Amino acid sequence: xxxxxxxxxxxxxxxxxxxxxxxxxxxxxxxxxxxxxxxxxxxxxxxxxxxxxxxxxxxxxxxxxxxxxxxxxxxxxxxxxxxxxxxxxxxxxxxxxxxxxxxxxxxxxxxxxxx
Amino acid sequence: xxxxxxxxxxxxxxxxxxxxxxxxxxxxxxxxxxxxxxxxxxxxxxxxxxxxxxxxxxxxxxxxxxxxxxxxxxxxxxxxxxxxxxxxxxxxxxxxxxxxxxxxxxxxxxx
Numbered sequence: 518x519x520x521x522x523x524x525x526x527x528x529x530x531x532x533x534x535x536x537x538x539x540x541x542x543x544x545x546x547x548x549x550x551x552x553x554x555x556x557x558x559x560x561x562x563x564x565x566x567x568x569x570x571x572x573x574x575x576x577x578x579x580x581x582x583x584x585x586x587x588x589x590x591x592x593x594x595x596x597x598x599x600x601x602x603x604x605x606x607x608x609x610x611x612x613x614x615x616x617x618x619x620x621x622x623x624x625x626x627x628x629x630x631x632x
Numbered sequence: 633x634x635x636x637x638x639x640x641x642x643x644x645x646x647x648x649x650x651x652x653x654x655x656x657x658x659x660x661x662x663x664x665x666x667x668x669x670x671x672x673x674x675x676x677x678x679x680x681x682x683x684x685x686x687x688x689x690x691x692x693x694x695x696x697x698x699x700x701x702x703x704x705x706x707x708x709x710x711x712x713x714x715x716x717x718x719x720x721x722x723x724x725x726x727x728x729x730x731x732x733x734x735x736x737x738x739x740x741x742x743x
Contacts, residue, residue, distance in 0.1 A: 521675075550730075560733040562674070571732075618664060621731060622712050623675030 520545070521624035529630045535597040538627045542611030549562055550610040550621060551584055551594050560608070565615055566592065586630050599631045636720045641652065641738040646715075650707040652737050654720030657701040663724055665696060666731070669706045669716040669739075674732070676719065710741045 522541040530536055551563040564574040569586045577584070581600070586592040592595050596603055606628050610621040637655040644650040656665065666681040680687055680694045682703075687694045693706040707714055719736040 559735070560731075562730040565730070611677075618681075620666065620678040620681060622678055625673075625675045 521609055521611050523607075523624035523627050525627060526600070526625065527628045527630075529632065530599060531632050532601055533596065533598045536599045536603075536629060536631075538594040538607050538609075540592045540609030540624060541623055542592070542609070544590070546611035546613050546622075547554075547589065548612045548614040548621075549586060549592050551592070552608040552610065552623075553605045554570055554608060554626070555605045563594070568598075597612070601631045604629055604631050636722055636734055638718075638720050638734065638737045640735065641657050641740070643740050643742060644707075644710045646712060646741055646743050647709055650710040650714065650739060650741070652703065652705040652720075652739065654705070655702045656720070656722045659700050659722050660724075663722045665694065665700075665703050666721040666723055667692070667694065668719045668721065668731070668733075669714075670719070670736075671713075677716075678695040679718075683723075710739075712741050712743065715739060715741045 521543055524539045547568050549566040552560050553563055554560045562574055563576045564584045565572050566586045569589060582596055584594045606626045608623050608626045610623040612619045612621045664681050664683050667679040669679055670676045680689055680692050682694045682696055696703045698728040717736040717738050719733050721731050723731060
């Protein structure tokens with residue numbers, strides 16, 4: 518079975534550029550999560566979607582960050598304009614939401630470097 | 633979510649059982665114990681979770697004490713590929729509740 522698929526795996530870009538990270542959740546999963554991992558802050562939740570609707574975006578750092586989920590099989594996380602402090606590994610995870618208590622399954626992440 | 637406490641590092645010989653402890657003394661009645669691991673440069677991998685009873689799957693066993701204040705993850709026959717950071721997470725069993733990752737335990741399996 519295909520797991521959560523993220524692209525690109527690596528992204529290096531210059532400060533000020535727009536960055537778009539992509540995620541394809543596991544087929545049939547209806548909850549999707551974006552996390553960010555840094556050495557300083559560890560793994561932190563940025564935003565959570567349920568049935569394509571954003572439910573909790575309290576972890577989104579600031580207005581430069583935006584996330585969309587146009588359909589059940591695709592989500593994007595966009596940073597515009599990007600800054601060096603956005604450098605991190607960004608993970609997408611999905612789960613089957615049927616009353617809770619379902620594990621989240623993670624992709625292999627996008628390693629983002631902003632120069 | 634309840635806070636968890638894990639040892640920062642552990643070593644285990646290849647082929648032996650690895651027993652990873654976790655303390656969660658403030659766990660609430662509706663909170664589950666989840667275990668994930670993260671191998672270098674990969675995403676966190678779900679291992680197992682439980683509420684009250686001990687659980688076993690193809691990867692590991694989870695032993696939860698009767699008072700639910702601590703648990704142990706058991707890898708019955710550790711291999712070199714089990715070297716990873718292991719995270720014990722206590723999470724409310726409701727839809728979309730976030731996973732709060734702590735520092736975890738760095739398990740090193742030695743040949």
